[in-house]
Amino acid sequence: MAIDINENNLKHGLLGLVIALVEIIRDSLNLQAVKRMEGGGLSEEEVERLGKALQDIDRAIEEVKKEQGITESVESVREGLDDVVDDVFDKLVDPQRWAEENRDV
Amino acid sequence: MSEARYIYCIANRDEEKTFGRIGLEKSPVYTIPWKEICVVVHDCVSSPYQSEDQETVRSWLVSHERVIETAWEHFGNVLPLGFDTIVKPDEENDAPENIKKWLMNDYKKLKQKFKKLEGKAEFGVQVFWYPQAIAQKLMETHQQLRNLNKEIQSKPPGMAYLYKQKLDTILRNQMEKEAQRYFEKFYKQIDEKVEEVKVEKVKKSEDEKQMIMNLSCLSPSENSKDLGDDLEKIDKKKEFSVRFTGPWPPYSFVQ
Numbered sequence: 001m002a003i004d005i006n007e008n009n010l011k012h013g014l015l016g017l018v019i020a021l022v023e024i025i026r027d028s029l030n031l032q033a034v035k036r037m038e039g040g041g042l043s044e045e046e047v048e049r050l051g052k053a054l055q056d057i058d059r060a061i062e063e064v065k066k067e068q069g070i071t072e073s074v075e076s077v078r079e080g081l082d083d084v085v086d087d088v089f090d091k092l093v094d095p096q097r098w099a100e101e102n103r104d105v
Numbered sequence: 106m107s108e109a110r111y112i113y114c115i116a117n118r119d120e121e122k123t124f125g126r127i128g129l130e131k132s133p134v135y136t137i138p139w140k141e142i143c144v145v146v147h148d149c150v151s152s153p154y155q156s157e158d159q160e161t162v163r164s165w166l167v168s169h170e171r172v173i174e175t176a177w178e179h180f181g182n183v184l185p186l187g188f189d190t191i192v193k194p195d196e197e198n199d200a201p202e203n204i205k206k207w208l209m210n211d212y213k214k215l216k217q218k219f220k221k222l223e224g225k226a227e228f229g230v231q232v233f234w235y236p237q238a239i240a241q242k243l244m245e246t247h248q249q250l251r252n253l254n255k256e257i258q259s260k261p262p263g264m265a266y267l268y269k270q271k272l273d274t275i276l277r278n279q280m281e282k283e284a285q286r287y288f289e290k291f292y293k294q295i296d297e298k299v300e301e302v303k304v305e306k307v308k309k310s311e312d313e314k315q316m317i318m319n320l321s322c323l324s325p326s327e328n329s330k331d332l333g334d335d336l337e338k339i340d341k342k343k344e345f346s347v348r349f350t351g352p353w354p355p356y357s358f359v360q
Contacts, residue, residue, distance in 0.1 A: 030270040037267055044264075051263025058266075079309070 016073030019065060020081070023074065026057055107148035110137070110200040112190045113172045114145050114354070115208075116180035117219040124175060129154060129168045139205050142215065145176045145183070146204075151193040177354040182223050184215065185356045218359065225300065226326045226352030230336065232291055233314040233346040236280065242344070243279050250276060284317050291318060291339060298332045299324040303357050314346055321357040 033054055037047050065071045111129065119141045124134040132147035156162050166188060173185045192207065194200045208215065244250050253272045257265050296302050301323040307316040324332060333349055340347040 030267075031274070034267055034271045034274070038271075047267065048261050048263040051265070051267040053263075054270075055263060055266040 012068075012070060012073060015068055016070045016077050019061065019070060020074045020077035022061060023078065024081075026054070026061065029057075030054055106150060108200060109149050109151040109191050109193045110144075110146040110204060111149045111154075112144055112146050112186050112192060112204070113169065114176050114183040114185045115215060116143050116145060116176055116184075117141075117182040117223075118180050119143055120180070122179070124172070124179075127168070127172055127175060129165045134172055137201055137204060139208050140212075142208070142219075144204055144208070145172065149191060151191070153189045153191060173354050173356075182219055183354055184218055184222070184359050185354050186359070222323075222355050222358065224325050225323050225355060225358075226329075227355045227357055228299070228322045228324060228329060228332065228349065228351035228353070230295060230318070230320045230322055230332075231316055231348040231350075232287075232318040232339065233310075233316050233348070234284070234287070235313055235344055235346075236315050237313060238344040239280060239283060240276060243276060243283070247279060250279070287345075288318050292320070294335060295320065295322065295332070298328065298335060301358060305357075322351075323355060323358045326352050 033050050036042055037050070042050065065074055111132070113128075113134070116136070119138040120136060120143055121138055122136045122143075124145075126133050128134040128147035129149075132149065134145060134147050136143040136145050154165055156165075169188050173183065177183045177185075192200050192204050194203065198206065244254060250272060253268060253275070257268045257272065260268060292302070292304075299322040303321040303323075305319040305321055307319045310316060322332070329352060336347045336349050339345050
């Protein structure tokens, strides 16, 4: 299969991957922040500052995606990663399926 | 050079028949009878059909299915085989003899399969939902979601953002629960109306619809109206859409 690599789409693909990872980290940070907020250890002002900071990160990510035109690219990287994870879990949970798949190889 | 035989399906009748050039690459398709059954084949070389070109492979698959459907319409009861099932000759036997050896080996199993599939067809049932519509319904009916949504309106922006993350997580969990609930509900309905059900993987969504259930069903061909009526009731609901296909030859129920 011929893969057409040029400087442009290599950068594009790499940037898509990087932003996808940044989004995953952002999601994790958001989860942590909500937990801390619910935990009650933060003052109202601290919660407000935390929320705003995360919101700013979110907006920055959306801007980068728009400016670079990589929104679909990022989406497809994340879908691809989801598929890989699903696949691994499926096989862990159902070893029979894994055995069946490898029998015919 | 055409020492091997490409096998499409096995039919429950010992008829000598030619179907014409409907096979892969326009190969002439005919039957090899044995005892009271026959095998639908075309002559080929001893290597599998392989190609890097998607269009070529697609046209082969279409031919493969078309031959099986033609045979199914003619014979009524056939056991479809997978793409690229080829029987080769060896030092002792030619290909037709090897086919007969194989039939002899599996004879009992084949007759059992024929008995099971007599008068039955395969139907495909795919159920989609509209995630937007479902999410909206949840936001209106689910207590915790309604409360959160109200609170967000009155909070300063940073807090509102965090509350929204929380709401999104809960909404996502509820959607998963709903998908599971509807899957079980529809599965049960369908299972009661058909003889056998196979759960297939759902396909990724292209648009605002999302597939939540993909089933292959084995059922007597006459029952399709009954099943169709049930599925129509689901399709009528505005949050759902159903794709009902068939009758097909029983591809998924041969193993």
